[in-house]
Each structure stands twice: as C-alpha cells, then as structure tokens.
Amino acid sequence: MSTEKNPTRIRILKAAWDLLDSNPGVAARMSDIAKKAGVSRQALYLHFPNRTELFIATTRYQDEKFGVDDMLAESRSAKTGLDRLDAFVRAWGGYIPKIFAVAKTLMVMKETDEDAAKAWTQRMGDMREGCAAAIDALDRDGTLAKGLTPKEATDLLWTLLSISTWEHLTQECGWSQESYARHLHHLSKQILTTS
Amino acid sequence: MSTEKNPTRIRILKAAWDLLDSNPGVAARMSDIAKKAGVSRQALYLHFPNRTELFIATTRYQDEKFGVDDMLAESRSAKTGLDRLDAFVRAWGGYIPKIFAVAKTLMVMKETDEDAAKAWTQRMGDMREGCAAAIDALDRDGTLAKGLTPKEATDLLWTLLSISTWEHLTQECGWSQESYARHLHHLSKQILTTS
DNA sequence: ATGTTGACTTGACACAGTGTAAATTTACAC
DNA sequence: GTGTAAATTTACACTGTGTCAAGTCAACAT
Helix, strand or coil: CCCCCCHHHHHHHHHHHHHHHHCCCCCCCHHHHHHHHCCCHHHHHHHCCCHHHHHHHHHHHHHHHHCHHHHHHHHHCCCCHHHHHHHHHHHHHHHHHHHHHHHHHHHHHCCCCHHHHHHHHHHHHHHHHHHHHHHHHHHHHCCECCCCCHHHHHHHHHHHCCHHHHHHHHHHCCCCHHHHHHHHHHHHHHHHECC | CCCCCCHHHHHHHHHHHHHHHHCCCCCCCHHHHHHHHCCCHHHHHHHCCCHHHHHHHHHHHHHHHHCHHHHHHHHHCCCCHHHHHHHHHHHHHHHHHHHHHHHHHHHHHCCCCHHHHHHHHHHHHHHHHHHHHHHHHHHHHCCECCCCCHHHHHHHHHHHCCHHHHHHHHHHCCCCHHHHHHHHHHHHHHHHECC
C-alpha cells in the first residue's frame, strides 16, 4: 500500500507535484519533470510506464502524504446524520485546495486519456461513497430533506462538493477558502436536511 | 455580426460541429475535420488561422444558429425578480445541452491555450451578466435571500448554472434534462430567494 | 582484483499532429 | 484567351511522447 522507499522515484514524484502545483492544469512535460528531479528524461520511463501513470502515481503519493483515509475516517465516527454531513463537508472541502493542482491535471487529461479517465472515475467514486454514507445517515435519522430521494440527495451533495464547484467559487469568483467552507456548510444543510 | 455566406467556410464549421458533437471534449484533429468537410486539410487554414480559432468560430456559429440573444432577451422582459430568475434558469439550463459538446471542447482547451481561455472567459462573462441581472431584480424586489450579498448570490447562481454542474448531474449522475431543469428551478429559488 | 548486477545516462529514432510554404490546378468572370 | 480567387498537392519544420541500444559507474560478492 505504501510507497516503497525508492529515492529516485520519490524525487520524480515530488518534482511532478511541484511543477503541477505551480501551474495547475497545464500538464508539465516529461523533460521539465526530469530536469526538476535532476534526472534524465529517460529515467522517468524506468519508473513509470508513461506520462499518465506518472501523474496518477503523483495523486496517490499526495493522498498518502496527506492521509486522506484518516481524514475521512473522522467523519465516519460522527453520531447523528447532521454531524456526519457537517464533518464530511468540512473534511473534503478542506482537502480540495491541497490536491487541486494535481487533481485538475488529471481532470483535464481524462478527456483524452483512457487511463486518466479510469483513475479519475475511481477517485470520484470513492468520494461519492462518503456523500452516500452521510446521506444515508440523514435518511436513517429522518432528517433528510423531504422532496429528495437518497440518490438525488447524494448526487446533489456530490456535485456541490465537486472539484469543479470548488474551482468555480474560489478561482473564478475569488472566494477565500474560508468563505467557500462557510457557504458550503450552510448550503448543504439548507438543501439536504429538514431542519 | 452574422456569418458571411461563404459555403466552404460553413461546410467546415458544420463538420467541426458534427465531429465535436459526436465525441465531446475529445478535440477532433484538423485532418478529421477536413475529411468530414470534403476538403483538404490545408484548406482549413485558408479560413481559420489555427485549430483554436476554428473551434471558437464554431461556438459562435452555434450561438448564431440557435439565437442565444433572442433566447436570453425573453428572460429580460420578466416583471418580477422571481419571474426573471425562473426565466433565466429555464432559458440557460435548456441551452446548455445544445451547446455542450462544443463548449466542453473549448473548456478543455482553455487550460492549455491562451486564445481558448480568452474566448471561454468572455462567453462565461456574458452568461454571468444574466445571473447578475436576475439577482439585481430580486434585490430590488426585496426577495433576495437574507444571508447573501448580491455578489455572493450571483456567484452561487453562476456556479449552479455552470456547464460543469450540468455535466456532473446529467452525464455523471445520469439525470435527465427534465430532472435537471426541475431541480435547478427549485434549488435556485430555495437558495437565492426569501419566499 | 574481478565479475556481476542494477540504476542511470546518452544519443538516436519513429510517430503524431500542428502549422507553413510553394507550385499547381480548377473554375469562373470579363 | 486572360486574369483571378479558391482549393489542391506535396513537402517540410517543429514539438512532444515513447522506444531502443550502448555505455558508464558504483556497490557488492567472491
């Protein structure tokens, strides 16, 4: 599960991470990454089969470094559906800015690359499970908004918490992360719960 | 303003439109478009300076064919803020599916292409004005939701009506257009108005 | 000391796809 | 017929990915 301690491989991953972070969405070239990692371009192909897989590995490396699993585990421990929704929105909403640049790269690549699409779909599928679990908890408590089926509510939450939505609000509209978090907290309650 | 009646140019635009529609987001190659238009690849460069400009011209061609302006004019004639919001949400929400494939192409290209980014920003800026106008009308009526400044409300409406949101709900979640329209109508009222 | 192994480098090349350029053809107007 | 505009053909430069073969170099075992 955890990344082996292969120093060169990790230098490459860090270089990719850095480059993507400094220029979100504009997929860096293999030669750029190689230069940044202080290694020949060809060395990249000793560690990763191709460019796409390198970027996919970079997202996995991030998840590992940041400890997504632990982060999301917290929201699972919440008692009531309402608490669980709050915790999940806070956790995921706070995670997006950390991974945005690299995730965005994959998001753009998925349109033209089969493997990138698969990795992306899987990643978003995982996130969706968190949404579904929160909605189920609300449903069990009887605090799910009246006009919505659980599936619809999950879809709405999933959309609300999508990386695109975060990007739109913070990058296009200029909202601060704090402002984004506050509004999403309020919106998710308003839209998805009865209270 | 209107496209000159240059038959070859129009054949090319139609070919691009067709190809993009049949494979959204995956930008067709110049040679594909040329073949579809029944013209040599080089002929494309007689009519458009480059690939990006060809796609930009295609979106303009669509707007012209569909008559966006007329469509949006309708929502401007609404009396109350509430009517105006409804009309705008219905009009734009119904327009997205028509232009989705081509718009998506530009949306993907904007990440790596300066000109595409400019065209996209302008297009979204126009749409934002419609949002702002509806919110202003609500504000004047005193029916704007209490916790929101007009700027925040405009940002939220803009995000709610974004092409990404439409894509997420209809393409990823599998919602029908009708379902999308119904929910967005409801959501926009719930989030942005007092009633 | 010698040989082996693994990781990395160097340099070359095939392949796609965009964009440019020049020479040539086609068709139509007068 | 001549001129002109639009399109074609052919060729090429350029960028970036991915492959390949040969060579270097250090660590390590014997």
